[in-house]
Amino acid sequence: MTVELTGFAPTDTALTAPPTAGHQALWMLNSLLVERATANDTGGTYTVHEQWITPAGNPPPHVHQHEDEAFLVLAGAIEVTVGDTTVGVGPGGFAFGPRGVPHSYTVTSDVAHLLIIRSPAGAERFFRSVGQRADTLELPEAAAPDVAAVVAIAADHGISILPPPD
Numbered sequence: 372m373t374v375e376l377t378g379f380a381p382t383d384t385a386l387t388a389p390p391t392a393g394h395q396a397l398w399m400l401n402s403l404l405v406e407r408a409t410a411n412d413t414g415g416t417y418t419v420h421e422q423w424i425t426p427a428g429n430p431p432p433h434v435h436q437h438e439d440e441a442f443l444v445l446a447g448a449i450e451v452t453v454g455d456t457t458v459g460v461g462p463g464g465f466a467f468g469p470r471g472v473p474h475s476y477t478v479t480s481d482v483a484h485l486l487i488i489r490s491p492a493g494a495e496r497f498f499r500s501v502g503q504r505a506d507t508l509e510l511p512e513a514a515a516p517d518v519a520a521v522v523a524i525a526a527d528h529g530i531s532i533l534p535p536p537d
Contacts (some may be wrong), residue, residue: 389508395495398511399502400521401428410492417490420498421445424483427513432475432536436529438489440468442476447483449476473533482510497528 390396394406402424409418418438432452442451444464450457451466453474460466460476468474501524505511522532 395499396505396508397498397502398505399498400430400516401425401511401513403505403508403510404498404502405508406495407486408492409495413492415492417488418492418494420487420489420495422483422485422487423510424478424485425481425510425513426478429477430475432473432533433525434473434531434533435468435470435489436531437470438491438494438529439470440474440494441488441490442466442468443486443488445484445486447478447480449478449480449483449485451476494528497525497530500524500528 390405390407393411394409396406397404402422405421407419407421442449442460442465444460444462446462448459448461449466450459451468451474453466453468454472458466459479466476501521525532
């Protein structure tokens with residue numbers, strides 16, 4: 372089952388715009404990820420993705436060796452865990468996951484709409500390796516990921532996937 376995002380009100384989880392030339396929309400681990408700015412656009416300074424995600428796409432705890440990661444919640448709600456601290460973040464809220472510190476987030480609404488900024492740029496290479504080009508601007512049907520493949524690809528991109536907390 373897919374969830375058509377264009378049916379949501381603009382203040383909810385509506386798709387703001389399709390990707391621009393040179394950018395991709397990806398189905399990535401049970402979410403829709405749209406590239407907004409890549410290394411090519413920013414001289415390697417940062418990467419920006421817009422993401423629509425349900426609880427089926429919650430990422431595992433992980434550590435970035437090369438980039439910081441920041442989350443701006445546009446609609447819906449998430450809980451962000453950075454190190455030993457967990458905070459709820461709703462629309463307009465912001466959370467920061469510095470490189471070298473374990474972090475993750477959990478979607479606590481039906482759908483969350485996020486703007487994710489990573490610095491320096493380059494995270495788009497990981498997402499292009501793990502995801503697949505989206506045929507439509509909808510959430511993909513939820514499916515179990517190939518965990519071993521994701522862990523290996525992440526390691527190739529300086530990301531350590533951690534075991535879930537007890």
